[in-house]
Amino acid sequence: MTLPGTSLEGLRALVCGASRGIGRAAAEALATAGARVTGLARGRPQGALPFPLVAADLDDRPALARVVDRLLAEGGPFHVLVNNAGGPPAGPILEAGEQDFLAAFGRHVLASHHLVRSLLPGMREAGYGRIVNVVSTSVREPIPGLGVSNTIRGAMAAWAKTVSRELPPGVTINNVLPGYTDTERLSELREALARRTGQSPEQVQAGWLAPVPEGRLGRPAELGAVVAFLASPAAAFIRGASLPVDGGRLASV
Ligand SMILES: NC(=O)c1ccc[n+]([C@@H]2O[C@H](COP(=O)([O-])OP(=O)(O)OC[C@H]3O[C@@H](n4cnc5c(N)ncnc54)[C@H](OP(=O)(O)O)[C@@H]3O)[C@@H](O)[C@H]2O)c1
Numbered sequence: 001m002t003l004p005g006t007s008l009e010g011l012r013a014l015v016c017g018a019s020r021g022i023g024r025a026a027a028e029a030l031a032t033a034g035a036r037v038t039g040l041a042r043g044r045p046q047g048a049l050p051f052p053l054v055a056a057d058l059d060d061r062p063a064l065a066r067v068v069d070r071l072l073a074e075g076g077p078f079h080v081l082v083n084n085a086g087g088p089p090a091g092p093i094l095e096a097g098e099q100d101f102l103a104a105f106g107r108h109v110l111a112s113h114h115l116v117r118s119l120l121p122g123m124r125e126a127g128y129g130r131i132v133n134v135v136s137t138s139v140r141e142p143i144p145g146l147g148v149s150n151t152i153r154g155a156m157a158a159w160a161k162t163v164s165r166e167l168p169p170g171v172t173i174n175n176v177l178p179g180y181t182d183t184e185r186l187s188e189l190r191e192a193l194a195r196r197t198g199q200s201p202e203q204v205q206a207g208w209l210a211p212v213p214e215g216r217l218g219r220p221a222e223l224g225a226v227v228a229f230l231a232s233p234a235a236a237f238i239r240g241a242s243l244p245v246d247g248g249r250l251a252s253v
Contacts, residue, residue, distance in 0.1 A: 004233040009034035011128070013080035013231065014071070014119065016111070019045040019053060021183035022134055023084040025224030027051050033228045035080060038071060058085050058111035059103065068118045077122020080231045083112040084134035087185055090192050093147025104152040109159050116163060120171065129171030130231040133160055134223070137177045137246050145193060157242055164240030172239040174230050179246025180208045181218035214247030 013030045017023035018039025028050060031037045037051040044053070056067040072078070088104040116131060123129025137143070139157040142150040157175060164173045180186060194201045209215060226245050229235055244250050 004236060006229060006232040006234050007034050008080070008228070008232060011079040011231075012036045012038075012075065012077065013082070014038050014040065014068075014078045014115070015051075015082040015084065016040045016058060016115070017084040017086065017134075018051070018082075019043060019049070021185055022178060022181060022220050022223045023082065024049070025220035026082050026084065026132075026134070026227040027224075029221070029224035029228035030080060030082075030231060033232065035231070036075075038075070038078075040067070058107050061106070061110060061114055064111060064114060065118070068115065072118070072122065077126055078119045079123060079126055079128050079130065081115055081119050081129075081131045082134065082227055082231075083108075083115060083131065085111065087136070088146075088148040088152060090146055090189055091148070092145060093151070096148045100148050101151060104148050105155060108152050109155050112156070113159065116173070120167070123171045124168055127170045129167070130235070131160075131163075131167075131171070131173040132227050132230045133173070133175045134227070135160075135175045135177055135242070137179055137244050137250055139175065139177055139242055140244065140250055140252050145196075160242075161240050167239075170236075172230075172235070174235075174238055174240065175242040176223060176226050176230065177242055177244040177246065178223050179212065179218055179244065179249045181220060181223055183220055186217070211251070212247040212249045216247065218245060218247060 013035040015027040018027040019041035027037050027039045039053040040056045042057045135156050136153045138150045138153045190201045190204050193204045
């Protein structure tokens with residue numbers, strides 16, 4: 001018996017939020033596994049990337065639609081889609097206004113929904129599709145001080161589970177739930193929390209790490225490796241799952 005492999009040779013991948021952090025690491029892991037990767041982000045990163053990066057704003061769905069249509073027309077179908085974007089600003093939920101929820105819902109759920117609908121015909125025709133959403137452990141256990149984020153992650157997980165029941169055979173969707181991972185986003189959260197609580201950034205981080213059995217932050221490359229696995233033939237029978245990659249922090253079963 002031949003085991004299905006993890007090579008992505010011959011596959012085309014679209015990775016959102018690919019200019020830095022987890023999205024960039026995912027794009028690099030997909031490219032290393034052999035995929036032809038296109039990244040999306042609003043701005044340019046400092047330094048070169050090992051894949052082309054296209055300018056697009058997930059908050060502007062009409063413009064996003066034009067960019068994706070152009071990419072499909074120019075390069076053919078995508079077999080892999082990574083839905084990933086900057087997280088909503090931190091803060092207590094009772095301080096959030098209506099617009100805060102609407103903006104986050106648009107960037108995460110509506111942009112992902114649009115991309116899935118745009119790329120699905122090509123995946124269906126190819127008989128191969130892998131959609132991987134970068135969400136958060138807050139899907140399982142809401143994180144204090146991330147009110148809007150907790151709410152939107154729950155919506156993403158419910159959306160993805162529902163989509164997983166409608167996709168054709170050969171096309172899967174799964175969620176990766178990062179724990180505390182060493183990216184710019186985390187640095188911003190650490191600073192914001194330190195300002196709000198009067199703690200030092202080091203104290204904030206020590207509090208984060210206390211319940212992590214692995215005793216450290218995650219590395220973006222460790223998240224990227226899981227995205228690449230879920231995108232591979234080896235993950236064909238994993239569908240509608242939410243996989244924590246958190247060094248063991250989640251306490252729930
Ligand atoms: N890091 C963690 O510890 C952690 C833990 C749990 C969950 N997460 C979640 O995982 C996701 C990725 O986290 P990260 O730490 O890698 O974030 P990050 O370092 O802030 O990177 C976010 C990426 O998304 C892009 N982006 C942001 N807004 C966008 C928009 N409107 N349109 C297109 N691209 C956009 C950014 O580039 P531009 O700004 O140039 O557009 C960047 O490439 C986030 O949703 C985050 O909340 C992270």
